Amino acid sequence: MHESSRGIFLKPDGSFYAAGDILVQKDLARTLRGIAEGGARAFYQGWIADSIHKYMVQRGGFITRDELTGYTAIPSIVVRGTYRGHEIISNYEPASGHTVIQSLQMMEQFDLPKLAGAEYGSIVGQAMQIALTDRSRRFGTPLQSAIQLTSKAYAMERAKAIGVPGPPPATPGGGDDATWWLRPDQDNTTHLSVVDANRMVVALTQSLGPSMGTRLAAPSLGFLYATRLGTTPGSRPGSTIAPTIVLDSLGRPRFVLGAAGDARIITAVIQTISRALDKGMPLDRAVAAPRVHPMGRASLRIERDSSIRWTDAEMQRFRSLGFTVDSGPSSFFARVHAVSIDMQRNRLLGVAEPRGNGGAAGPVRAVVRK
Numbered sequence: 001m002h003e004s005s006r007g008i009f010l011k012p013d014g015s016f017y018a019a020g021d022i023l024v025q026k027d028l029a030r031t032l033r034g035i036a037e038g039g040a041r042a043f044y045q046g047w048i049a050d051s052i053h054k055y056m057v058q059r060g061g062f063i064t065r066d067e068l069t070g071y072t073a074i075p076s077i078v079v080r081g082t083y084r085g086h087e088i089i090s091n092y093e094p095a096s097g098h099t100v101i102q103s104l105q106m107m108e109q110f111d112l113p114k115l116a117g118a119e120y121g122s123i124v125g126q127a128m129q130i131a132l133t134d135r136s137r138r139f140g141t142p143l144q145s146a147i148q149l150t151s152k153a154y155a156m157e158r159a160k161a162i163g164v165p166g167p168p169p170a171t172p173g174g175g176d177d178a179t180w181w182l183r184p185d186q187d188n189t190t191h192l193s194v195v196d197a198n199r200m201v202v203a204l205t206q207s208l209g210p211s212m213g214t215r216l217a218a219p220s221l222g223f224l225y226a227t228r229l230g231t232t233p234g235s236r237p238g239s240t241i242a243p244t245i246v247l248d249s250l251g252r253p254r255f256v257l258g259a260a261g262d263a264r265i266i267t268a269v270i271q272t273i274s275r276a277l278d279k280g281m282p283l284d285r286a287v288a289a290p291r292v293h294p295m296g297r298a299s300l301r302i303e304r305d306s307s308i309r310w311t312d313a314e315m316q317r318f319r320s321l322g323f324t325v326d327s328g329p330s331s332f333f334a335r336v337h338a339v340s341i342d343m344q345r346n347r348l349l350g351v352a353e354p355r356g357n358g359g360a361a362g363p364v365r366a367v368v369r370k
Contacts, residue, residue, distance in 0.1 A: 003326050004217045005224065028222030029202065040073045048221060055218040066268045074236070079144045081105050086254065087247040092146035092237045095205075096135060096266050103131035103270050105155035106162065112278040113226035119165055121300070121310075122291045124274060126162045127325075129268050129294035134158065166321030167298040189241065189260035193339045201229045201256040201339070203243030205265075228357055246277075253341050260354075261334025267293050268334035276340075283340040284351045298323055305330040308355070330355040 010016060010202060017023055034042045042048055045068070053065035077092040081101035088104060090097020092239060106127040112120060135166050139148040148154055161168070169271035188237075189207040207226070214225040240263045246255040259265040268291060275286035290303040298319060302310050311316075318325045335353035342349070350360030 001078055004219050005215055006221065008217055008222060021224040022168050025222050027220055028195065031221045031223065044068045044071055044073065051220050054303070059216065077143060079146050079150045081150045081152075083108055083273065085249050086277060087251070088273070089245040089247065090242055092149075093142065094236050095242060096240045097242050097244060098146055098149045099131045099135045099266050100244060100269050100273075101150045102134060102155055102158070103127045103266075104273060105152055106130065106159040106197070107274060107278075109156060109159040109268075110162070112274065113280075113360055117310075117314045118321055121302075121314075122166055122321050122323070123162060123164065124271060125300045126167055126271055126291045127159070127328060128292075129297060130158050130161055132266065132294065150321055163322075167323065170297055181315040186298050188262070189265070191241075191260050191335075191337050193256045193258060193350075195253070195256060195339045195341060197353050199253060199341055199343070201253045202343075203256045203258045204231070204239035205243045205246055205258045205260070206238065207241060207260075218252050240265050240322070242266050246272070248343075253344050255338060255340050256334060256344075257338030259336040260356075262295055262330070264334035267291065268336050272336050272338065283338055283349050286340060287336045287351050288354050293328070293333065294326075295326070300325050301328045301332065303328060303330060303333055320366070 006025070007013070009023075027049045031048060034046070034048060034088070038046055049065055049068040052063060052068065055061070056063050079090055079092045079098045079101055081104065083101075083104040088101050090100055092098045099161060101146060104127075107124060110123050112123065115123065134149060137145070137149065180332070189205060192202070192204045194202040194204070196252060206340065208224055210219055214227055217224050220306045242259065242265050243258040244256070246254060246257075248254045255273070257269060259268045261268065271291050272283075272286045275281045277290045279286070279289075281289065288308060288310050292310075293301045295301050300323050302315060302318065302325055304310060304315075308330050313325075315325060315327070335356040336351070337353055337358050338351045340349045340351070341347075348362055350362050352358040352360040
């Protein structure tokens with residue numbers, strides 16, 4: 001661990017913090033307070049920028065004060081869609097919430113509540129494949145693209161490419177076998193889903209890059225530098241994060257969720273929402289239900305682990321529907337963390353992903369499960 005990070009994440013005597021210990025990050029608190037009070041200007045042009053520049057000079061880094069001043073932070077576009085009478089809220093690029101909404105709105109064209117097993121997974125897998133392929137399509141400006149990709153009309157048109165019960169033949173030159181989303185997950189990402197006493201909700205996903213990013217921290221700022229940056233000067237980093245809020249028919253928060261796991265984030269969020277709204281599953285069961293992930297137009301990876309798995313009969317049925325199928329362990333799939341809000345009974349259910357690290361915690365009166 002670099003010296004700049006040791007002062008943040010280790011005790012003064014150099015030992016590790018244990019579960020239950022309190023970690024106080026005064027420098028980070030000062031930085032966050034500065035951003036809260038001064039906004040983007042405080043980070044790119046104020047004392048925070050001065051601290052970054054000084055540290056970069058000391059360490060031989062390439063980010064200068066002038067480059068920070070010349071950069072414009074563009075707010076992400078909030079995107080909205082609907083599914084089974086619920087409003088879905090997320091973010092457009094550099095996040096991928098629009099892909100979640102497009103897939104769900106395509107799936108809404110089918111009677112998924114009445115389908116089960118491979119017939120259900122077939123439609124879900126195809127919808128996710130098409131939406132992932134469309135993720136970076138452009139229809140003019142970013143705002144125009146966000147509106148088009150999350151429109152009901154576009155979803156209805158794209159849903160015509162979904163085969164029932166199995167995938168249709170490939171379209172020549174259609175580009176529907178792209179598989180950029182199969183890159184391996186390197187434990188880059190952390191997701192938090194939070195609900196406060198007033199039922200205000202936050203879905204927060206952040207990604208530093210492999211194994212805590214650069215592992216370097218500015219001594220006076222309290223945060224680690226990321227490696228998830230754009231590839232050219234002035235570019236925006238791309239991301240597959242999909243922090244999502246689901247509102248009920250009265251506009252009240254019902255679910256807040258997101259995940260870690262690279263492109264599997266998108267497909268995990270989609271399937272969790274579908275299992276909850278299409279199948280009526282409690283949120284903990286919806287998170288733990290076995291998943292599929294598209295590997296191409298007519299190819300699926302099916303979750304098969306010791307405790308979370310599709311059955312042998314379902315695997316065979318996927319194949320008989322026309323899919324090439326392989327099985328993957330639960331560690332391949334994303335790690336969802338979520339909270340459901342029951343307004344009528346005034347209860348919360350916090351759910352931590354059974355496939356990986358994480359936990360759920362809340363006040364004594366809340367219902368909390370892992």
